[in-house]
Amino acid sequence: MTSSSTHFHQPVMDDDTLFPDTDLELSFTSTTTDRTFTSSSARSSLARSSLTLSFNESLLSNNNKNNSTTTNAATTTTLHHRKWDPQWSAIKAATTLSSDGNLHLSHLKLVRHLGTGNLGRVFLCHLRDCNSASFALKVIDKDSLTAKKLSHVEMEAEILSMLDHPYLPTLYARLDVSHYTCLLIDYCPNGDLHSLLRKQPANRLPLQAVRFFAAEVLVALEYLHALGVVYRDLKPENILLREDGHIMLSDFDLCFKADVVPTLQKHRVLRSVPTTRNRCGCFGSVDRKEPEEEEVVAEFVAEPVTAFSKSCVGTHEYLAPELVTGNGHGNGVDWWAFGILIHELLYGETPFRGGSKESTLRNIASSKEVRCTVAQREEEGAAEARDLIEKLLVKDPRERLGCARGATDIKRHPFFDGIKWPLIRNYKPPEVRGLVMRRTKSHVPVGIYRKDSYQ
Numbered sequence: 491m492t493s494s495s496t497h498f499h500q501p502v503m504d505d506d507t508l509f510p511d512t513d514l515e516l517s518f519t520s521t522t523t524d525r526t527f528t529s530s531s532a533r534s535s536l537a538r539s540s541l542t543l544s545f546n547e548s549l550l551s552n553n554n555k556n557n558s559t560t561t562n563a564a565t566t567t568t569l570h571h572r573k574w575d576p577q578w579s580a581i582k583a584a585t586t587l588s589s590d591g592n593l594h595l596s597h598l599k600l601v602r603h604l605g606t607g608n609l610g611r612v613f614l615c616h617l618r619d620c621n622s623a624s625f626a627l628k629v630i631d632k633d634s635l636t637a638k639k640l641s642h643v644e645m646e647a648e649i650l651s652m653l654d655h656p657y658l659p660t661l662y663a664r665l666d667v668s669h670y671t672c673l674l675i676d677y678c679p680n681g682d683l684h685s686l687l688r689k690q691p692a693n694r695l696p697l698q699a700v701r702f703f704a705a706e707v708l709v710a711l712e713y714l715h716a717l718g719v720v721y722r723d724l725k726p727e728n729i730l731l732r733e734d735g736h737i738m739l740s741d742f743d744l745c746f747k748a749d750v751v752p753t754l755q756k757h758r759v760l761r762s763v764p765t766t767r768n769r770c771g772c773f774g775s776v777d778r779k780e781p782e783e784e785e786v787v788a789e790f791v792a793e794p795v796t797a798f799s800k801s802c803v804g805t806h807e808y809l810a811p812e813l814v815t816g817n818g819h820g821n822g823v824d825w826w827a828f829g830i831l832i833h834e835l836l837y838g839e840t841p842f843r844g845g846s847k848e849s850t851l852r853n854i855a856s857s858k859e860v861r862c863t864v865a866q867r868e869e870e871g872a873a874e875a876r877d878l879i880e881k882l883l884v885k886d887p888r889e890r891l892g893c894a895r896g897a898t899d900i901k902r903h904p905f906f907d908g909i910k911w912p913l914i915r916n917y918k919p920p921e922v923r924g925l926v927m928r929r930t931k932s933h934v935p936v937g938i939y940r941k942d943s944y945q
């Protein structure tokens with residue numbers, strides 16, 4: 491039930507409807523259902539819907555070049571870093587046996603309906619000859635969509651086809667059959683962060699878990715921005731959890747693309763010099779801390795700083811003030827939403843939520859800056875988290891952390907101190923209630939995620 495932009499999803503039902511192992515077309519009779527079947531991956535009933543309110547921006551032209559009966563990325567994608575994963579191997583095996591070397595709907599077996607979104611329905615599916623490789627198939631009935639929603643489908647497909655990153659979905663194939671467009675992507679059996687949050691005491695995650703998920707989201711946003719993609723719909727509902735507990739950002743229909751010019755920028759950093767024994771003091775030998783040394787480092791920055799759009803899209807509680815006022819916005823809306831996300835993960839609620847959507851929007855647009863409350867007994871790192879949130883939730887985007895130099899500046903914030911960014915994929919996901927993880931050998935032990943243990 492997602493035809494309206496203002497309602498919530500219906501309560502999730504414990505109904506593991508299994509689609510018969512028969513003709514796929516039989517399952518595609520309608521995209522207008524108000525029932526959301528559930529699995530461990532179905533989103534919680536309180537998930538917030540995204541809104542799309544266009545002020546002025548011209549619709550994206552339908553640039554689908556693949557209107558033939560079927561097309562697929564499996565045979566055309568050459569970039570993918572996971573080309574030897576079981577998923578790719580299974581697809582390769584299926585396409586090798588295929589008469590035209592392509593993947594077709596007939597190769598897929600629908601297992602279960604996972605959920606329904608604004609654009610279509612999502613199914614868990616397997617390849618017919620390989621049950622061990624699971625995929626999610628997003629099925630979009632183009633006949634049921636408005637021109638505007640069709641442009642969102644094309645945007646989602648276009649963005650998906652660009653992605654090659656562990657925290658973002660892989661588009662294994664795009665299949666255009668009759669009036670259906672089907673996108674075959676990674677399946678995330680651990681549901682989404684919104685549902686996980688609802689399983690925690692007071693809807694809050696422990697600080698170490700917040701740091702872990704925030705760091706992964708930051709890296710995913712950094713990659714999107716480097717491609718010139720402004721995401722515009724960051725919220726826990728759109729952060730899916732893979733089998734191994736790492737994140738996968740989903741839903742790219744509200745993105746917009748802008749130019750980005752990668753640069754190497756010089757930046758002054760202070761490096762503290764370890765305490766040394768100063769033997770020249772007038773009063774004999776004294777311990778003193780040497781002053782911090784200033785060093786100039788060259789940093790890679792690829793941030794779409796000139797991105798500009800006037801479409802008001804996103805989810806109420808996560809909308810940046812410049813989106814609410816409708817005077818145009820750019821890359822900064824993602825860094826604002828990143829601040830709201832950390833706030834929600836840490837405190838169990840978003841900071842501007844009012845009694846109604848209108849009052850939420852009024853709170854966001856007001857000139858009052860966010861001040862996070864200080865708990866009596868705080869976890870280690872809470873002060874740094876508060877400081878980061880307050881720097882991200884600066885109402886003027888020109889002053890907001892991240893807007894000028896993107897993730898490069900945010901990664902340096904003390905909240906993320908000690909994280910070895912190149913190793914982030916190897917960090918072991920946090921053990922939190924409701925997150926069932928498949929063990930992998932490559933994980934860095936949990937201790938390494940403690941701030942003081944990875945220096």
Ligand SMILES: Nc1ncnc2c1ncn2[C@@H]1O[C@H](COP(=O)(O)OP(=O)(O)OP(=O)(O)O)[C@@H](O)[C@H]1O
Pocket residue numbers: 492531532533540604605606607608609610611612626628675676677678679727730740741743
């Ligand atoms: N890759 C996936 N793995 C597992 N479940 C998924 C996956 N993608 C989507 N889902 C499930 O299917 C549901 C519908 O997803 P979909 O992306 O179509 O819509 P949505 O998340 O509601 O976003 P929107 O309507 O804004 O496009 C989600 O709520 C989620 O539970």
